[in-house]
Amino acid sequence: MSTISEVDVGTRIDRLLESDLSDRPGFLGAQYDLGLAWIHFPEGSGGLGADRGFQKLVHDAVVAVDAPQPKYEIGYGMAAPTIVTVGTDDQKERWLRPLFTGEEVWCQLFSEPGAGSDVAGLSCRAVRDGDEWVVNGQKVWTSNAHLARWGLLVTRTDPDAPKHQGISFFLMDMSTPGVEVRPLVQANGSTHFNEVFLTGVRIPAEQLVGDLHGGWGPARMVLANEAAFIGRGGGSTAHRLVELARMFRRQDDPVIRQGLADAFIREQIIRLLGRRIRAALRHDGPTVVDPALTKVFAADSKARNGQLATAISGAAGVAGPDPVGRWVQAELINRFTISIGGGTTEVQKNNLAERWLGLPREPWPDKGLPWRDVPRS
Numbered sequence: 152m153s154t155i156s157e158v159d160v161g162t163r164i165d166r167l168l169e170s171d172l173s174d175r176p177g178f179l180g181a182q183y184d185l186g187l188a189w190i191h192f193p194e195g196s197g198g199l200g201a202d203r204g205f206q207k208l209v210h211d212a213v214v215a216v217d218a219p220q221p222k223y224e225i226g227y228g229m230a231a232p233t234i235v236t237v238g239t240d241d242q243k244e245r246w247l248r249p250l251f252t253g254e255e256v257w258c259q260l261f262s263e264p265g266a267g268s269d270v271a272g273l274s275c276r277a278v279r280d281g282d283e284w285v286v287n288g289q290k291v292w293t294s295n296a297h298l299a300r301w302g303l304l305v306t307r308t309d310p311d312a313p314k315h316q317g318i319s320f321f322l323m324d325m326s327t328p329g330v331e332v333r334p335l336v337q338a339n340g341s342t343h344f345n346e347v348f349l350t351g352v353r354i355p356a357e358q359l360v361g362d363l364h365g366g367w368g369p370a371r372m373v374l375a376n377e378a379a380f381i382g383r384g385g386g387s388t389a390h391r392l393v394e395l396a397r398m399f400r401r402q403d404d405p406v407i408r409q410g411l412a413d414a415f416i417r418e419q420i421i422r423l424l425g426r427r428i429r430a431a432l433r434h435d436g437p438t439v440v441d442p443a444l445t446k447v448f449a450a451d452s453k454a455r456n457g458q459l460a461t462a463i464s465g466a467a468g469v470a471g472p473d474p475v476g477r478w479v480q481a482e483l484i485n486r487f488t489i490s491i492g493g494g495t496t497e498v499q500k501n502n503l504a505e506r507w508l509g510l511p512r513e514p515w516p517d518k519g520l521p522w523r524d525v526p527r528s
């Protein structure tokens with residue numbers, strides 16, 4: 152049990168605020184070294200082993216002076232909680248600090264052309280060779296792979312075991328020979344995700360996370376953190392939509408007004424649900440709201456916002472080459488991203504139906520079958 156008090160945390164925050172706010176990695180590095188990055192993580196891993204509730208003190212103090220805050224969602228939100236839970240001490244020491252400061256960007260190498268919703272059916276192979284693993288396969292939809300230095304990689308290491316039991320989880324250096332990243336260009340010219348081809352990629356054995364063939368555990372941890380992250384709500388799209396309506400003189404249109412009020416209501420609901428989840432997490436309490444529920448709701452809300460932006464601005468707005476037009480295009484093109492990324496709405500609904508409504512599990516025809524014998528396209 153930690154003996155850290157609110158006064159101890161306050162003293163550390165005072166020391167942190169003496170750091171240079173204009174030096175982003177320097178400031179975040181100081182936050183990590185003072186144990187204020189994730190206050191509930193162990194000492195030496197960016198935390199103090201203290202009650203999560205104290206994190207709010209740090210957050211409020213940092214926001215009040217407009218100090219740098221961590222970003223890069225996959226590293227901060229998904230890799231860190233996994234590494235701190237199942238990683239070795241050496242892994243925590245090597246990866247957590249640069250991940251928090253943002254000096255090393257991360258990506259998530261899970262989905263494959265033949266394994267998306269059923270990611271446990273993945274085919275990417277890793278074979279042991281001395282002190283290394285040799286990886287061959289293909290990943291797809293890998294967000295930010297073109298920017299990332301490190302990847303969370305799931306591979307098949309035992310094809311004779313049932314699909315969930317023959318997977319291993321690695322931390323992979325994206326600059327290793329044999330890693331080829333090909334950006335997928337979207338209709339509006341932006342590149343967010345990529346195909347990643349892995350050909351004879353050598354990964355040192357000490358970069359295995361958790362048990363050999365036990366990678367499904369850490370993979371599930373990543374996926375759970377991803378769903379919670381996506382469902383948390385972000386900046387205010389409702390207010391941007393109101394601005395758009397003013398710009399296109401549609402604020403008096405009764406149908407548009409209904410749509411704007413609806414967008415505002417949805418945004419408030421997402422924010423309040425997110426706040427309840429975070430409050431429960433801060434106090435290590437049971438999650439009162441299933442993150443899958445907020446993700447489904449946020450996905451539906453994003454799709455409606457994209458349609459509303461298009462309805463407000465019309466063809467002229469969608470085709471506009473200016474920043475407003477580009478924003479409308481992005482809202483339109485990206486309106487289904489949350490419904491698919493991080494587990495589709497249909498899959499989340501299946502999970503909710505089983506967890507909360509006591510409905511029978513989906514048929515599982517390949518249960519217990521060696522992965523090698525599972526039919527696949």
Ligand SMILES: Cc1cc2nc3c(=O)[nH]c(=O)nc-3n(C[C@H](O)[C@H](O)[C@H](O)COP(=O)(O)OP(=O)(O)OC[C@H]3O[C@@H](n4cnc5c(N)ncnc54)[C@H](O)[C@@H]3O)c2cc1C
Pocket residue numbers: 258259260261262263264266267268269291292293294295344487488489491492493494495496497498501513
């Ligand atoms: C914006 C975005 C970012 C992404 N980033 C990443 C990333 O960084 N890393 C990564 O690894 N992946 C990423 N993905 C991939 C994402 O995780 C997959 O697209 C997703 O899991 C769905 O897999 P799939 O595309 O293969 O569709 P499929 O699994 O083939 O599904 C096709 C359709 O069938 C439905 N379906 C499938 N199974 C069931 C079922 N049991 N019951 C009912 N319906 C079902 C699905 O809902 C969907 O409508 C990203 C995707 C998007 C859109």
